[in-house]
Amino acid sequence: MKAKRILTFIFWTIIIAISVYFYYYNVFAYFYGYRNERFGTTLFTNQIWFVAHMVGATFSLFLGPVQFWPSVRKKYIRYHRMAGKLYIVGSLIAGISALRLSLINDCAGCRYPLFLLSVLFLLTTACAWIAIRRKNIVAHQQFMTRSYTLALAFVFVRLYQILPLDFLYGPIHNAEVERTVNEWIFSFVPLIIVEIVMIWLPSLKKTRRANHKQ
Numbered sequence: 001m002k003a004k005r006i007l008t009f010i011f012w013t014i015i016i017a018i019s020v021y022f023y024y025y026n027v028f029a030y031f032y033g034y035r036n037e038r039f040g041t042t043l044f045t046n047q048i049w050f051v052a053h054m055v056g057a058t059f060s061l062f063l064g065p066v067q068f069w070p071s072v073r074k075k076y077i078r079y080h081r082m083a084g085k086l087y088i089v090g091s092l093i094a095g096i097s098a099l100r101l102s103l104i105n106d107c108a109g110c111r112y113p114l115f116l117l118s119v120l121f122l123l124t125t126a127c128a129w130i131a132i133r134r135k136n137i138v139a140h141q142q143f144m145t146r147s148y149t150l151a152l153a154f155v156f157v158r159l160y161q162i163l164p165l166d167f168l169y170g171p172i173h174n175a176e177v178e179r180t181v182n183e184w185i186f187s188f189v190p191l192i193i194v195e196i197v198m199i200w201l202p203s204l205k206k207t208r209r210a211n212h213k214q
Contacts, residue, residue: 012065015152019061022155027054037106046104053097059090060151067144084144088129091147095122098154109180114157117187121150142198149194156186 030050063083066072073080095118102114128143172178 016065018159019152019155022158023058023061026158027058030054046100049097049100053094053101056090056093056095056097057151057154059086060094060148061155063087063090064148064151068148084132088125091125091151092122094151094154095119095125107176107179107183109176110183113180113183113187117150117153117157120191121147121154124150145194145198146191149190153187153190156190157183159186 063086067080067084067087098118098121099115102111102118105111105114124143124146128140128147131137131139131143172181
């Protein structure tokens with residue numbers, strides 16, 4: 001039990017550290033004056049979408065971890081509900097703006113995984129809200145896990161420069177192809193891993209126990 005707590009602590013420490021790193025080098029840069037050509041020249045061109053995405057993603061990134069801590073859910077129910085609502089609203093804003101941003105990505109091949117990632121992020125977040133409205137706690141927790149995993153995917157896809165996967169599939173000499181491959185991998189492999197751990201493996205355990213009883 002103690003080992004599990006330590007591993008859980010290490011896991012969340014890494015996730016939060018990665019989120020802070022991403023936030024510092026990608027979000028703070030905007031407030032210090034960095035502008036990409038895709039941003040446009042005024043707030044009401046493409047900049048409004050970037051601002052909306054950053055604001056919404058802030059709620060997703062930093063409220064997400066707290067929602068998974070059992071002690072917070074049990075002891076501070078009002079906070080859990082309020083934070084959950086802010087997470088859902090922020091995620092919907094971040095997802096909708098990401099749909100627009102996917103269409104103007106300077107990497108043409110990256111537009112497809114980013115668009116699909118945005119759609120899935122919106123769907124899982126909406127399903128989490130519908131599930132809790134219907135008081136289906138299990139489904140709510142599962143869809144929240146998926147939603148937060150996809151929120152982190154937006155972070156992971158920005159880490160390809162410091163976490164290259166060349167050791168897995170060899171060097172790719174075309175920069176756009178490399179970005180596209182990494183976009184697909186960092187966007188959806190975490191979700192696949194979550195599905196395996198959350199759904200596949202428990203279903204096998206249940207089947208084994210049922211067969212043992214028979």
